[in-house]
Amino acid sequence: MMRRIPIVQGEHAVVAEPGVIISTLLGSCVAVCLQDPVARVGGMNHFLLGEPTEGLGDRVGQERYGVHAMELLINRMMQQGAARNRLRAHLYGGANIIAGLGAIGSSNAAFARRFMETEGIAVGRCELGGTKARKVEFMPYEGRVRSSVVADAPPPVLNIKPLTPPDDGDVELF
Amino acid sequence: MPAASAIKVMVVDDQTSMRAMIRRALQDLGFKDIRDKPGAVEALPAVKTDRVHLIISDYNMPDMDGLQFLEAVRADPVIGKTVFIMLTGSADREVVQKAAALGVNNYVVKPFAPAALKEKIERVFGELT
Structure with missing residues (x-):
């Protein structure tokens, strides 16, 4: 029995066991499926780089979301035994x-x-690219991935959680 | 008010893209004297031989993490007082508390805007010019 882990924008999932599918629905967002074929650890993220509410004049702001999403995914994979040079x-x-x-x-x-x-x-x-939405399914342990074009329409918006900087004021030390 | 251009900085992060992003953020804030390393193992001897005023280091790194790096810096009689700002993830509350106990000067939660980095640096150095 396959286990499914659907992810939406701003999320990621890491798997190191067989029989698990991570899936997502993409429009202009990007999903990166990463795998270490030796450690058999893999994961997927789903990120939208642009932050519509801020950072338009900020050349760092536009990319920090993607960079951060990649770092979260890579760090979590490394915690589960993946090696950066095998990704x-x-x-x-x-x-x-x-x-x-x-x-x-x-x-x-x-x-x-x-x-x-x-x-x-x-x-x-x-x-990457084109004008159509895609569904992506990734089996990290097995290293298999498949995608299909969904429709001409953009994907439905599901529980969008924008990647906003977390409140860093809750540990007030200084 | 210290001039940002006079502050020597070491940036330590295992992700090349993150180092590049922090460099650009620092340059936008007026910093000019910036060097970086992909890990604490490389950064520790570098800051011993080429002393800096400010170390900005990621926490989550292989081989030697940010806390171990901080501890090693603080234990060194020569560079022990170097300003150290740690970059942490949002779930790293315990890390921040440990870092505080080890003498970190401040911390920045990723993902961060350049303004947040500036604010944390200024809390240590005073307003930058």
């Missing part, structure tokens, strides 16, 4: 599906490619 990535999403939003999908896709190049992570499958 292999599959990239999905980054479609330009909503007229008027500009090329946000393209910039997300470009970020994902650039990140893997900067970090020296090998890229396997790369299905």
Whole structure:
């Protein structure tokens, strides 16, 4: 019996056991599936780089969400035994599906490619861009991944939790 | 009011993209003298030979984590008083408390905006010019 872990924007999941599928639905967002084939640890995140409410004039603000999402995923995989130099990535999403939003999908896709190049992570499958929503299913332990085009319409918005900086004032030491 | 350009900084993070992002944030704040290392193992001897005023270090790193790095810095008679700001994740409340006990000067929770980094640095150094 397969176990399913659906994730939405801002979330990630890491798995080190057989028979588990991590799935997500993507429009202009990007999902990165990472796997260490030796440790058999893998995970997926789902991030939207742009933060519509702030950071438009802030050249760091635009990328901190993607960088942070990748760091969370990689750190959690390493805690479960993955080694950075063995990581292999599959990239999905980054479609330009909503007229008027500009090329946000393209910039997300470009970020994902650039990140893997900067970090020296090998890229396997790369299905980025286009104009259609995608469903992605990843079996981290087995290292299998598949995607399908969902429809011309953007994916439904499910419980969107924007990646906002957490309240760091709750441990007041200074 | 110290000039940001006069403050020598060491940035330590195992993720290249994060180091680059922090560098750009610091440059936007006026810092000019910035070096970085991918881990505490590399950074510790570097700050001993090329002393800096400020260390900005990630907590979650392989080999030597940010707390071990902080402890090693504080234990050194020469660089022991170097200002140390730790980068932590949102779930690392316990880490912050341990860091405080070890003498960290401040901490920044990831993901952070440049303004948050500036505020934490200024709480230690005073207003930057």
